[in-house]
Amino acid sequence: MQFNKVTDKIVAELISILxxxxxxxxxxxxxxxxxxEVSDRLWEKMPEVVVKPENTQQVSEIVKLANRELIPITxxxxxxxxxxxAVPLQGGMVLSLEKMNKILDVDTENLFMVCEPGVTTGEVQKTAKEQGLLYAGDPCSADSSFIAGNVATNAGGNKAVKYGVTSRHIYGLEIVxxxxxxxxxxxxxxxxxxxxxxxxLMVGSEGTLGIVTKVWLKLMPLPKYVADLLIPFADMQTAIKVVPKIMTAGIIPTCLEFMDSLSIKSAEMYLNKKLPYGDAGAYVICEVDGTSExxxxxxxxxxxxxxxENGALEVFVADNMSTQERIWKARKCYAEAIRMISPVYCMEDxxxxxxxxxxAIEAIERISAKYECKIPSAGHAGDGNIHCTxxxxxxDDHEWHELKxxxxxxxxxxxYALGGNLSGEHGIGAKRAKAMDKHLTDAQxxxxxxxxxxxxxxxxxxxGKVLI
Structure with missing residues (x-):
């Protein structure tokens, strides 16, 4: 597709709209x-213009202009x-949703929240909790990520084992x-x-089919009782083999996460504090909730x-807020901690x-040894989603790109040999588009x-995103 450049005339028209x-x-x-947040400069490209609409009508006018003039929108x-x-690899305009950041309605009778796309996931969770309700979407980036991004990638997160990924909580969309x-x-x-x-269809489409400008989110009553378990193991294989046993034990945990040894050490460095059982070869972190203590x-x-019974070194139960936060800080800082030890990295999910x-963990360890590179792993063990980096x-640059x-x-x-796929929640974007295309059938x-x-x-x- 041949696109046009953003001219002074187009900029002037955008100014008249915004x-x-x-x-x-x-x-x-x-x-x-x-x-x-992709660290490799290969995936950087300057836009020709950035626009920041404040309402749906402005988004509509921008898109009409771009469609008429054949200007790409990111x-x-x-x-x-x-x-x-969200990188404008074809140039054109970046349409930032940062100013569309209002919560429009909290309906405590029907258990819904209606919000604009630029509200952070953390703000949605906080607002729901103030009403004694739960928004169960819980990506590790909740404090910074927007609901728009969660919708775009169908984000999963920590509570997906019991409550499902973002799509389960989306009941309505306004779309340009x-x-x-x-x-x-x-x-x-x-x-x-x-x-x-x-x-x-729109949830998970990564902004390639339209722009979401309003979201209807389903809420639920806040669980009365929550407990978290930190379970250290001597090695990763012993830890990860317990996960299918837990998932088939007749209990649906709220969260079931894991961290390998390098991830634990990286978290300690990032947080500048000793973690419980920090010398363990791996963690399994589990949360259960319910209405009955x-x-x-x-x-x-x-x-x-x-x-x-399956090789744990200890089982540490955290049933108060302070200890629970300490455990989850270690898991949720995974991406930031990895950046400390290697500012350039390639994070897969x-x-x-x-x-x-x-x-899958065996394969990661085998590949790591073969290529003599570190590939720390952590992730959502309860739904098979592994973040390996x-x-x-x-x-140097040449060695890095060859290795990667x-x-x-x-x-x-x-x-794919294990019946899996390239991405559980981060999305395909531009980074994985060629790889996805390689594994698609002609019919797909x-x-x-x-x-x-x-x-x-x-x-x-x-x-240039999702499809090449």
Whole structure:
């Protein structure tokens, strides 16, 4: 697709729509919009203009202009993505949703929250909790990521084992389509099979089919009782092999996470404090919740007994807020901690069936040894989502790119052989588009391309992402 450049005339028209303050063309102010959290400079590109709409009508006018002039649009939330999904690789304009940041409605009778796309996930969680309610979407980046980004990648997070990924909590969307039309699908109806399920087509589409401008989020009563278990093991394989046993024990944990030894040590460095059992070869972190204290206690005792029977060094139960926060800080700082030991890295989020997690970890360890590189791993063990990160360390550019390409090719082959896929929650973006295309069948590719062309015939919406 051949796109046009952003001219002074187009900038002037954007200013007439948004006002001078919401149209940015100065290079130094646009630098932060040239990348996301992918550390490799290969995935950086300066936009020609950044626009910051404050309402849906302004988004519509911007998109109509871009569609008419064949200017590519890159929708952007907080820029916390890990797949170069919000990077304007084709130039054009970045449309930042940062100023559309209002919570519009908290409906405590129907258990819904309606918000704009630029609200952080943490703010949604906090607002729900103030009403005695729970928004169960809980990515590790909750304090910084926008709901828009969660919708774009169908973010998973820590509570996905019991409560599901973002799509389970989205019941309605207002969307600006690639031609600028504003449409709303879904809302506060808990059941709705009226027509095609456009809501869940858009969730996970990474801004390639339209721009979300309003979201209906399902809430639920806040669990009365919560307990967290920190379970250290001598080695990673022993730890990870207990996960399928827990998942088939008749209990649905809220969270079931893991960290390997290097991840634990990195977290200690980042937090500048000693973690409980910090010398362990691996952690399993488990959370259970419920409305009955007895039920929660029974659940964590069952899990603890199962862990001890399968090689755990200890089972540490945290049933107060202070200790729980200490445990979860270690897990949630994984990405930031990895950056401390290797500012350039390649973070993957492969996903396999839960029963194949031990084999996936074996494959990661085998590849790490073969290529003599460190690949720390942590992630959402309860749903098979493994965050493994290739570290550059002291390699030069040529060595790094050769290493990364070889490791990824072998890693992806192993994942598909185990019945898995490339991404559990970070998305495909630009970073994994070629790899995904390699593993698509012709029939799968045809379906995806047909949908894209039908909704975005001019290809202006986040080009170069998901599909190549």
């Amino acid at each position: 006002g001078q303050a919401n149209v940015i063309v100065e290079a130094e102010k646009m630098e932060m919009y040239a990348k996301d 929708p952007r939330g907080a820029g916390s993505g890990l797949a170069a999904g 389509m690639p031609d600028g039309e504003i449409v709303t699908f879904g809302g506060k109806n808990v059941k709705d099979v009226t027509g095609y399920d456009i809501v869940h 007895t039920q929660v206690q029974d659940d964590y005792e069952t899990i603890g007994k199962l862990a001890m 492969i996903v396999v069936p839960v029963s194949n997690i031990p084999k 290739i570290l550059r360390e002291n390699r 390409d070889a490791v990824l090719e072998e890693l992806y082959e192993e994942v 590719r045809k379906v995806l391309v047909t949908i894209k062309k039908a909704l975005d015939p001019n290809g202006i919406m986040n080009p």
